[in-house]
Amino acid sequence: MTNPTTKSRRHFEDLQIGETVALGPITISKADILAFATEFDPLPFHLDEKAARESLLGGLAASGWQTGALSLRMLADRFLSTIASMGSLGFTDLKWKRPLMKDDTLSGTASITALRRSSTHPDMGIVTIAFDMRNQNDQQVMTLNLANLVEIRDPSIGGSR
């Protein structure tokens, strides 16, 4: 039953509301934007600088899905790989507030805003993580609330949270 990958990691019982990890920074190049957009979001305003200037975005900008993917990578590196993560249930309130433009630097924070035990799986807890991603001018680029499953070390010990 023991999971060798996660047994020595922090479990649900070890997490606290208010914990915050710093994410990034990472600077996004034109090549990065084109590589992601070519595979997953081949719209003119993510692929072509002239089309981008004439679009609502006003210049070459990363796909919003790329901003999310980069943020997720930061969370995996700094947090999810240090806890007994069981994968994501989903998220709410993803807002792309500003585009991530060519040569922008993305960084931010991820904070635990809620912890509760699964009502259907006694060995699983759910951690809610709020992302606040910003550019180099401290302007918000993206926010979202991620719900992630975490192993409970000892399900026999009841907890109401």
Add this chain to the structure above:
Amino acid sequence: MTRWFEEIELSTIYDLGSHTFTEAEIIRFATLYDPQYFHTDPDAARHSHFGGLVASGWHTVSVGHRLMVDRLTAEEDIVRTEGSEPGVAGPSPGVNRMNFSAPVRPGDTVRFTLSVTNKRKSNSIPGWGLLFNLIEAHNQHGNLVYSADLVSFSKLRDFRPTLRLRAAMALSRFPVFNKLMVRK
């Protein structure tokens, strides 16, 4: 989709096509963007509650988005071939909810659909409307693996800006974008 805002019918279900996820691409995507062991290491993943390798939810989402863009582009071409000007899809301000209901495993074939559940004119950007889209993805067994409420901008066909608004827009060409995207 590629219709004008005014012509978009609610609740029509558009088939966006399907994609079969291979183990190699699941590992490649996750190595770049979601390097958790159950997305990148088939041996370690066997000990997880998934019982094996599964795709990152963000991978499923990204593939679905690609299929949607392909469908849009193909429809635009058809509309142009018919001698009409297609509607204009704009960027998305966000996703209200996204659920990963079941894992996507290597070899799974996932079919994506899109429907517009509601629409209204934008309060913040003249000349544009907001579409409330429901995206769903089912695997080859018919099980829902992912669903999302995605909001997107769509240009109004019948918009006639007032002289005052045209002047204001000309004066603030670049800030138009900021006003557009910045949501308090």
